[in-house]
Amino acid sequence: MDTAALIVVIGVAFFFTYTNGFHDSANAIATSVSTRALTPRAALAMAAVMNLAGAFLGSGVAHTVSSGIIETPTGSQGMAILFAALVGAITWNLVTWYFGLPSSSSHALFGGLVGAALAGGTAVIWSGVVDKIIIPMVVSPVVGLVGGFLVMLGILWIFRRANPHRAKRNFRVAQTASAAAMALAHGLQDAQKTMGIVVMALTISGHQATGDIPIWVKVSCATMLSLGTYAGGWRIMRTLGRKIIELDPPQGFASEATASTVMYITSFVYAAPISTTHVITSAIMGVGATKRIRAVRWGVAKNIVLGWFITMPAAALVAAAMYGVVDLLFL
Template identity: 70%
Template sequence: MDTLALVVVVVTALFFAYTNGFHDSANAIATSISTRALTPRVALAMAAFMNLAGAFLGSGVAKTVSEGVIETPSGNEGMSILFAALLGAIVWNLVSWYYGLPSSSSTALFGGMIGAALAATSGVHWREVALKIVLPMFLSPLIGLVLGYLAMVALLWIFRRANPRRAQRGFRMAQTVSAAAMALGHGLQDAQKAMGVVVLALVIADVEDESSAIPVWVKLACAATLSLGTYAGGWRIMRTLGRRIIELDPPRGFAAETTAASVLYSASYVFHAPVSTTHVISSAIMGVGATRRLSAVRWGVAQNIVTGWFVTMPAAAAVAALCYLLTRLAVG
């Protein structure tokens, strides 16, 4: 087993976590910034800290990633598959970031893993992929959409007699809490995905056993790089989520963030399912926006986002498959 290959895969996984951070930082804070509940730098610092904290709150999602997606042979062949999978996900993250499209880093990672495995004629756990990845990826946005709508309807009824100016000010303050909860859920979900890949690499290298707990250094490294990426910010995507879907006000921002955080915690702790924070917050924003009137949501922008969701997995899979073939040619 080539130690260098292990080091390269671990470093690449950490770089994926970094791109995940700046790509998905908008998920936690775009609504708070667009409603002026938080200044951009304060919001980014808060999100980075909560991402770091969230990474240490569980390991179920990491286990799903490391054990439930693909079969990886031992030795350099397995490392080549993981390396290609990560490259596929990173390339798609950078492309979607450049165009300001809030696609899913999670979907890109799973697409990369599947594409690299198929190119290597290695096994894919299709049943596990369907039940624990594809189904939650489709259901979570629908749940976010419906719950966001219902949460906003409930808030409108509860505060129907409140002074509008006082209510706006109160919800702007409450958004500090809801944005923190969203950032914590992002760390809980997305840091664990990078952890799962690193653990899988360590298992392939016979450094760790599948049944072992995730090493503390793996948690710390993945959490730290995700947090650094978050602090770097994803301004292009932030504009899409914060303003282009709908002009958010503090009550709707609070409802969207609270809804999305609830879905993330439920998926992590109840189902151990890796869901997309991007999908969940985007759909929650659409749901709360629809309570104003259906035409208030810029459905053309929403359609572009949904199209990106469907394109992400096959696009990342194709890039990963190409990277695997090029890697095999390079190593002979």
């Protein structure tokens, strides 16, 4: 196996993780910044540190990515499939970042894997795609929406007699903890997805025979995600923090608490690689709906949901085209 091909694939995987970091940094901190619970730089620094820590909390999601979506390809063709999948995911990340659309880096990666695998004649594990990707993709936003609505209702009832100004001040402090929990969950979920790709590359190249994740892979993926997070994703942050609904500290806390809880459960219980973007966005919608249905800017929400559904097919098409280019030039 050409070592150069392995180095290129791992390098592109790290770059994908970096784009994932700045694309999804808004997931963890947009609500805290928009409510002024944290300054932007303090929020980004906190998110970067928690992303790094979260990457070491588990490995279930990484194993799902490395062995549960496509059959492990072999040889030069296998490396070309991974390369094309990553390019498809990176391309979609950059396009949606440019337009400020909070799409899913995770589903861009999964779409890239499926598209490149089909183009390269590698079997797709459709049962894994349905069970671990499609079903969670549909269910997790619904849970986030309903959960955010119920958590916010609970907060409104518990603090119904509290002084509004004092309550908001206390929730602004509480948001530091909820934003940290969100960033930790983001590291737990998203760093592992790239770990799974790197493990596949190492297996294909013959550098390891098992699905174990070497420590250097964990450290590298976690570091790149953190660096990307610190770089910030201001365009998407504005969409999440302001364009869906004007959030106050209790609403921000309810959104982050709901979304992080959903991500911990799916990571540790189901090892399902869900989208942090989908969950936090739907939680914000649910929380906003407690004020009144029209408080949520459903036109913006509709565009976001539309982006969710086209992410996997779009990334798959780019990945399939890229595989065709690589096949023509190098295979």
